[in-house]
Amino acid sequence: MASSPAYPGGPEPAGFEGPSGWTRRQFLFGAGALIITFSTAANLLARGAAAAAPPAPAVNPWAAPGVGYLGNGSPLSSWIAITADGRILISQSQPDVGTGAQTGMLQIAADELYVPFERVSMLPIDSSSANTGGVGGSTGVHRAGAAVRLAAATARETLRSLAAAALGVAGDTLVPRDGAFHAPDGRSVTYAQLVAGKQLTGNVDPNVHLRSSATYEVVGTPVPRIDIPAKLTGTGGPTDYLVNQRVPGMVHARLLRPPAYGAQLLSYDARPVLKMPGVVAVVPLDLDPEHVPGWNTSGITNMEMGQFVAVVATNEWAAIQGVQALAKTARWTAGEPLIPQPASNTYEYLATLPVFSTQVANARGSMVRGFSQASRQIAAEYSTPYLANAPIGPSTGMVWVKPGEVEVWSDSQNVFSTQTQVANLMGLPTSAVTVHNFPGSGVYGRGWNDDAVYEALFISRAIGLPVRVQWMRQEEFQWSTMQGPKFFRMRGGLNGNRVTAFQFDVYTDKDFGDTWMGQNGIAIAPLYTFPHISQVIHYVSNPMRKGLLRAVGAPSNCFAVESFMDELAYAAGVDPLEFRLSQLSDPRAIAVLTRAAEAAGWKAHTKPSGRGLGIATFFDPGAQTYVADVAQVAVDKATGQVRVERMYVGFDCGLVVNPNGVRLQIEGGTIQATSWCMKESVRYADGMVQTVDWISYPILHFSEVPEVVPLIIDRPDIPPGGVGELATMPVSAAIANAIYDATGARIRSWPFTPDKVKAALAAV
Amino acid sequence: MHFRLNGRPVESAFDPTSPLLYVLRDEFALNGPKFGCGLGECGACTVLMDDAPARSCQIPLAAVQGHAVTTLEGLGTLEHPSVVQQAFIEEQAAQCGYCINGMIMQATGFLKQNPHPTRQEIIQAMDNNMCRCGTHLRILAAIEKAAAKGGV
Known part of the structure; x- marks a missing residue:
């Protein structure tokens, strides 16, 4: 691609060679290759839904997840x-959001193919990489x-057949x-010799023989x-952060937003x-x-x-100054009224609002029978605020609307949802929209929205230049999606030391798509052997912007x-x-x-x-992962200050693919969740x-971070479970229970x- | 404005009121310093000014006239990382890594002033650099490791 300064007098950008679908692949495979796609199996499964379909294939438990x-049915699967x-290349579509999941996937590929780790690599993700979906849900x-x-x-078994033929022996x-x-x-x-000069393709076999995990x-x-x-040395180039991608002719946009939700622009x-x-437009x-x-506002990419x-300018500072100047003349209508934030910040009011949808997330036995068998009833109420x-x-996106096509540079958690939304908005086929994916700041679920991309899209459509939008800190706190608050009503029946x-019952400010939330985040399946369980979401x-936060509720x-379990235990007089x-x-x-x-x-x-x-x-x-925390705290009774000293984390995710990666996710999830429950709350008025910056919305500082003791139970005979979100789950209850143990409060x-x-x- | 950037003399034609961060990123196309808050609160934009950690989002270009500015790129390279960068790599001290530019620059400046710190001194020195992924324990371990190696 020809290089030219981004604007007159600007720097010569480094040569930008974005990945470009099939062209890239033809280049990669020019000298011969064996390519195994995920597609036919998918077609097979899709046919499984039809009347004449064969039964769904039996699948090894290691393959089942x-x-x-x-087979999302795409030829570019x-x-x-x-x-x-001699290279082994993998194309899949889940970006690595800092969990190390891509490294883990490459380890798996190396072992199935009996090659050293260094032989395997993953191609950059774009909208032709399809399709293992987006990253989320561990x-x-x-x-x-x-x-x-x-x-x-x-691939290995296909190569075995080729080798058997080449050497004239049984595979x-x-x-x-x-x-x-x-x-x-x-x-x-060698594998390389087997594929030299050939263009071989095959489809994944869901019943292929898998290598034994013991080996x-x-x-x-x-x-x-x-x-x-690369992240620690500032290398630049197509594997660097989205914020470091520079496209020839790129201009910077900053946004003047309404002073209140729903306020309409009158004049400026x-x-x-x-x-x-420096101001361009x-x-x-x-x-x-x-x-x-x-x-499309029904999916995860709500808007x-x-x-x-x-304000569009040739450099960021000019755009920022332009917005500051524009704010002085802009006039807005009043916004939508919000339900006032309770002074207690405890959200009982959620239970008084009209319920527009109710969902039974979990039910076992009958509440009538369960309570009739109880000798005592215990009740308690809990709440969590907007987070x-x-x-x-902050959110960043870059878009270039060209005649008949759109090019997007994004750190979205799902390149396909971004591609589809952009295509719909522009009235273009998805084939006319290319989305390049790059590492971004950790956003913990917020990356399904990709807001800055849609803003850059409309700005670029208006001015025809590649437009980079980056939010300011205040915008990120005010206009990003948040996790909604919850109010819980818990009731338990005890008979002796048994529940x-x-x-x-939980009352929650609606996130997007209630059923999706219910199935994936809110529904928890207690493993406890209680005979009668009812779990209902109201x-x-x-009118605040809600979305996903790590571990989704x-x-x-x-x-x-787990707080209520503690209350039941103490009521029963049991440890x-x-x-x-x-x-x-x-x-x-139990383990x-x-x-x-x-x-x-x-x-x-x-x-x-x-x-x-x-x-x-x-x-x-x-x-399919188990976690248990013991929190150790010290409470200063004079000030109420809680010091979380240490978190012991029992963790069983089946086979541990990368022990260091699992440890780091345990440390990170534990510390992030400690921050949520110790310090965080969105305030609004x-x-x-x-709460617009790191002073008004404080998160955990170094001096407040607990020691984390990961206690991993490796189970090499059980397929690997999810990891990224899991350590966050029990943290707040363990800390609250420790505060009770320390103080009786x-x-x-x-x-x-x-x-x-x-x-x-x-x-x- | 004339100043030294990663060891060589440079001249900037930008608005002297512009924070140094945007000069580094937009005029000199550097990748290390990140925009995080623009308020001096998070540390993602940290550089060294005459060997001391400084928040480039808070320093107007006019204030760097005649000074020496070092960014992440000026510490080491992928092939030859600095002692601190190497310690961060060995401890795998990054998740998303967006804050880590600031962590490495803050730690490098701190270790230049205090080459043999206690853990408590390290915590104090890093306390106003924000990390959201919860990489703190790895970052502390990496800085202790760099200090033990006796260099930056």
Whole structure:
């Protein structure tokens, strides 16, 4: 691509060679290759829905989590390629958001193909990489990794057939080792030799023979993450961060937003702004979904952005100054009224709002029978506030609308949802929209929205230049999606030391698509062997922008469930650990609890001493991973200040693909969730969020971070489960339970601030 | 404005009121310093000014006249990382990594002033650099490792 300065006098950009679909692939495979795609199996599964379809294929449990990705029916589906120069390339579509999942997938591929890790690499992700979906739900290694495992094993077995023919021996006598098949007579042939000069394609076989996990060599070792060295040295180029991508002719946009949700733009004066040096254009836009044809607001990529004015300039500072000048002349209507934030910040009011939808997330037995069997009833209420995703890097997107086509540079968590939305908005086929994906700041779920891309799209359409939009810090806190608040009503029936009935009602400000939320985030399946369970979600609404935050509501559910378990245990007069263990039957659940308790020297205190331990556990049926925390805290009774000293984390995600990666996710998830429950709460007033920076919305600082003790139970005989979100789940309940153990004060709402703890202590 | 950037003399034609961050990113096409808050609160934009950590989003270009500015690119390269960069790589001290430019620059400046810090001194020195992924323990371990190697 020809290089030219981004603007007169600007720097010569580095040559930008964006990946470009088939052209890139033809280049890669010119000298010969074997390519195994995920597509036919998918077609097979799709046909399975039809009347004449064959039964769904039987699948090895190690492959089962990946079958859902097989065959989205696209000829450009994901694949693994063995090239004639000895490289093994994988194309799949889940970006690595900093969890190391891509490194884990490559470890799996290396082992199935019997090659060293260095031989395997992953291509940059774009909208032709399709299709292991987007990143989320802790599915990277667990599900996409299983699909990669199948493709790599299919490639190996295809190569075995080729080798058998080449060497004139039976395939089952050949031994794969270090990228070659070895015959009993000592002859061997490399994968590269087998594919040289050929263009071979095949489809993944969902029933292919998988290598026994007992023989893995790369899986199970702490391979360093592939993305870290470049991130720590500022290398630039197509594997660097989105914010470091520079396209010839690129201009910068900053946005003037309404002062309140729903405020309409009345007037502004662009003339003085257009006279400012570097300013290129002032572009008013209305992205109220009701005013934008083609806008799909039903999915994850919701959009409630309203009206704004973009100032476009040749450099960022000129754009920022332009917005500041424009703000002086802009006039807006009043915004939509918000339900006032309760002074208590505890959200009981959610239970008083009209419920527009109710969902039974979990039901077992009958509440009537459960409570009739109880000798005592216990009730408690809990709540969690609005939480910000609060990424360190604000939203960024770059778009170039050209005649008949659109090019997008994005850090979206799903290139396809971005591609489809852009195509719909522009009235173009998806084939006319290319989306390049780059690493971004961690956004913890917020990356499904890709707001800055849609804003850049409309600005670029207006001015025809490649437009880079980056939000300012205040915009990120005010206009990003947030996790909605929740109010929990818990009721339990006790008979002796057994729970006979467990009733969970949650009132929650609607996130997008209620059913999706219900199925994936809010529904938790207690492993406890209670005979009667009811879990119901009541959806209410407040006009704030809601979306996904890491682990999608499960940590707040776990706060209510596992705090209430502690309250039931104390009501029954039973040690909280013993109370849980005696009502669990799953050995993996028992093992993580026991492991964490033993490491922490578990002992519930009978007399509050200011220091305490608290325990909580969680099982995610989707990720198939178990976690249990013991929190160790010290409480200053005079100030109410809680110091979380140490978190012991029992963790069982089946086979550990990369021990260092799993440890880091345990540390990270535990620390992030400690921050949520100790410090965080979005405050709003006058129609707008008032927590706008790191002072008004503090997160955990270095001096407040607990020591984290990961206690991983490796199970090499069980397929790997999900990891990324799991460590966040039991953190807040373990800390609240530890505060109770230390002081006798029960804290039933996030965040556990000194004022709240002090008030609870006064009531003891 | 004339200043030294990663060891060589440079001249900027930008608006002297522009924060140094945008000069580094937009005029000199550097990748290390990141925009995080523009308020001096998070540390993602940290550079060294005459060997001391400084938040480039808070320093007007006019204030760097005659000074020496070092960015992440000026510490080491992918092939030859600095001692601190190498320690961060060995400890795998990054998740998304967006804050890590600031962590490495802050730590490098701190270790130049205090080559043999206690863990508590490191925590104090890093306390106003924000990390959202929860990489803090790895970052502390990396800085301790760099200090133990006796260099930056």
